[in-house]
Amino acid sequence: MFGQLYPPLSGAEVVPMKNFLKVVVARWLARTPIGLAVVGLAWLLGRRRRQRAEQQDKRGRGRR
Numbered sequence: 001m002f003g004q005l006y007p008p009l010s011g012a013e014v015v016p017m018k019n020f021l022k023v024v025v026a027r028w029l030a031r032t033p034i035g036l037a038v039v040g041l042a043w044l045l046g047r048r049r050r051q052r053a054e055q056q057d058k059r060g061r062g063r064r
Helices: 011-029 033-059
Strands: none
Touching: 011 033
């Protein structure tokens, strides 16, 4: 149905949309103290995940 009206999205078009949705969700959650804690926890977990990925890339054991 929509495939005929809209062309498929490429990876370059999806990234800004994904980032925009992340900002919207983070702002919505940050309105309450519990939501702010959730946003902080997600940020810390994401940071740890990125650091581990960088360490594995330096060792030459990147995920495939």
